[in-house]
Amino acid sequence: MLILQRRVGERIVVSGGVEITVTAVTRRGVRLAVSAPPGVSVLRGEVHDAIAQANARAAGSTEVFIEDDSEESDSEGEGA
Amino acid sequence: MIRLVGTRFGEIEVDESRAVAFPRGLIGFAEARRFALLEPRGRTSVAWLQSLDAPELAFPVMDGSSFGQGYPEPTPTQLAHDAGLATTGDVAVLVVVAARNRTGLVANLLAPLVIDLENRVGAQVVLDYRRYSAAAPVGAPG
Numbered sequence: 001m002l003i004l005q006r007r008v009g010e011r012i013v014v015s016g017g018v019e020i021t022v023t024a025v026t027r028r029g030v031r032l033a034v035s036a037p038p039g040v041s042v043l044r045g046e047v048h049d050a051i052a053q054a055n056a057r058a059a060g061s062t063e064v065f066i067e068d069d070s071e072e073s074d075s076e077g078e079g080a
Numbered sequence: 081m082i083r084l085v086g087t088r089f090g091e092i093e094v095d096e097s098r099a100v101a102f103p104r105g106l107i108g109f110a111e112a113r114r115f116a117l118l119e120p121r122g123r124t125s126v127a128w129l130q131s132l133d134a135p136e137l138a139f140p141v142m143d144g145s146s147f148g149q150g151y152p153e154p155t156p157t158q159l160a161h162d163a164g165l166a167t168t169g170d171v172a173v174l175v176v177v178a179a180r181n182r183t184g185l186v187a188n189l190l191a192p193l194v195i196d197l198e199n200r201v202g203a204q205v206v207l208d209y210r211r212y213s214a215a216a217p218v219g220a221p222g
Contacts, residue, residue: 038161039163041104051108053108055106055191058176058188059139061140
């Protein structure tokens with residue numbers, strides 16, 4: 001992990017296309033401005049995590065959506 | 081023709097031209113980049129986005145229009161543009177859903193899948209988190 005010290009107005013450039021600028025530092029937190037090309041998603045960490053969790057939960061939701069008529073019990077072959 | 085033995089639907093065949101590419105994967109699932117949309121049979125409105133890379137991976141999805149006329153905001157075309165999908169044609173919006181209990185489900189309205197139907201390329205986009213939930217309760221699929 002790279003740890004950098006930045007002052008207000010200073011930037012970090014990632015992969016040549018993503019720029020993160022410190023715009024304010026207060027007692028409540030740090031304010032950042034992020035500019036990125038189209039197609040590069042910039043998310044708050046907790047929003048990213050909530051979506052990843054929702055995706056994982058969806059991928060784990062199986063039987064609930066599969067109707068019981070799937071006939072998988074007597075497909076071809078015998079105990080293949 | 082892509083042949084796949086999935087863990088949910090057994091052996092399926094997907095015409096190459098029907099596959100949908102997600103170049104950046106889905107959020108938290110960056111490695112799964114090719115999918116097939118398996119449409120529902122019968123009266124269920126839940127379809128499946130089956131990974132063509134990982135047989136065990138499939139996401140239940142519903143058409144975005146199931147969630148009201150105003151959904152999503154901004155418009156699908158705008159979302160596709162913002163996601164870097166260079167589309168001039170139709171854009172589909174799918175919402176990933178998950179089971180809540182035997183009768184209900186939750187919909188990830190915060191991060192729908194936007195698909196450029198012309199080029200069959202999609203992306204999971206993120207809307208305003210103050211407005212949309214990643215786990216909005218909805219009724220039974222019907």
